[in-house]
Amino acid sequence: MSNISAQTAPVFTKFPDVHFQDPQTGIAYEDSGLGQNIYFTLTDVSFEEPLLFARDYPTFCLDPFLVCTPFRPLIPQQTETLCRIVLGTLTHAEVSQSTSKEYLQAELDRRNPFKERLVIKEVFITSRYRVRTALAGTYWKKIGNGHVPLAGDAAHVHSPVGGQGINLGICDAIEVRHAIRDHIEAKRTLSNGSEGSDLNRILQGYAEERRNIGVKVLALAKRLTRMVRCNFGWRRVVRNVVMRIVISTDTGISLAWKIFLLVR
Ligand SMILES: Cc1cc2nc3c(=O)[nH]c(=O)nc-3n(C[C@H](O)[C@H](O)[C@H](O)COP(=O)(O)OP(=O)(O)OC[C@H]3O[C@@H](n4cnc5c(N)ncnc54)[C@H](O)[C@@H]3O)c2cc1C
Structure with missing residues (x-):
């Protein structure tokens, strides 16, 4: 394990062959077009x-x-x-x-x-x-003999509406910890010390699982941002009535836990 990225997203965009973009629209992180910025x-x-x-x-x-x-x-x-x-x-x-x-x-x-x-x-x-909304094309990159798993804002950026940035980052950190531990243990058990495809699969599994969750949270943050902006006329009335009903029930609270992917 050569490196764990603590970099912010723009640094990651310099990694070869890794795109950092909005998974829904395909707009690149660096794109300075209106709407994205x-x-x-x-x-x-x-x-x-x-x-x-x-x-x-x-x-x-x-x-x-x-x-x-x-x-x-x-x-x-x-x-x-x-x-x-x-x-x-x-x-x-x-x-x-x-x-x-x-x-x-x-x-x-x-x-x-x-x-x-x-x-x-x-x-x-x-x-x-x-x-901006952007997600790394992969959360794991093998460079030479080293591995670079990504977590937190280094892997994803999105609107702060919904307050999901830290939640997502902490869950990434917990999962990447398990993946690194499993990777090191698996490496120890390999007699010749070389890295086989099984070793890669551990970090690849982390990358795929967390990226799939990232896609969902980014989509949710965009929806919530749109809801916040629906603040006039009938849209505001409908939004507020629905939200009042949802948050006043136990179902609403358990729904919130599920929405934020804290319960799977
Ligand atoms: C206005 C606003 C409101 C937000 N509100 C919420 C909210 O209510 N709830 C929520 O969950 N999230 C919120 N977020 C998002 C949240 O702040 C981020 O998702 C979270 O801080 C990301 O944590 P991180 O550790 O991944 O990255 P960062 O917090 O960016 O930490 C990365 C660290 O790495 C350091 N670093 C960078 N390069 C290097 C280097 N080369 N060597 C050593 N260190 C380096 C940086 O200095 C930094 O300290 C908000 C964001 C914004 C902008």
């Missing part, structure tokens, strides 16, 4: 006035690429509304690494369809990210 800034802010019109919604959306999620007050006396703003930018230009209060305020003023003006009081944290 949406830049987001994520910012936690407080507002000058309480968000009265948003009180009943755990999340409200100003337009499909500007989502505000008010946090519940930590203490009953808390008067400030803390809010997470996720701002999408449909341009090829990257958003700045540190989003200024002025930039955010200008975007809120420009996009806010409600009568009530949202005035930012303080910006607490900002970060930025880019949403």
Whole structure:
């Protein structure tokens, strides 16, 4: 075993003969076409006035690429509304690494369809990210006498909606650990010390099993992202009614476990 990849996805794209692309559309990771690259800034802010019109919604959306999620007050006396703003930018230009209060305020003023003006009081944290969907063509590559199994974001990237990145990565890590252990044990039992096809099959098995799961989770993350963006008109009503029914039942909870592939 020569190497376990801790690299992020772009490094893997440099591996020969391994493609990193959206399994549904075939769009390559490096493709800079619109739709494949949406830049987001994520910012936690407080507002000058309480968000009265948003009180009943755990999340409200100003337009499909500007989502505000008010946090519940930590203490009953808390008067400030803390809010997470996720701002999408449909341009090829990257958003700045540190989003200024002025930039955010200008975007809120420009996009806010409600009568009530949202005035930012303080910006607490900002970060930025880019949403793309891509999966390594294989999770295992043999290079010379060495093996490179992939796990986590080195093997897959997808929208953070649904919060599946770490879940998927941890499950990869557990499985790759078993595969590496089995590989080493099998290698020890080979009398001549050379690597036979059985040895390759162990890591290949890991790669195929986890990649199949990756395909499902990526598709799920895309569906959930579409649901989040269905935030207007009848689509929003249907989505919210269905979600309320689903999450209020035991079946809904067990369904969630199954959806997120934690129970097989
Ligand atoms: C905005 C946003 C929100 C998210 N929200 C969620 C969420 O709610 N739930 C969830 O499950 N997931 C979420 N994710 C996804 C989650 O953050 C990632 O899936 C997860 O961090 C991937 O873990 P990883 O260990 O595979 O990769 P990384 O976290 O990228 O770790 C790789 C590490 O390797 C290091 N490294 C790179 N190259 C080298 C090198 N050559 N030598 C040594 N070290 C190197 C890097 O510095 C880094 O520390 C979110 C992602 C984003 C962008």
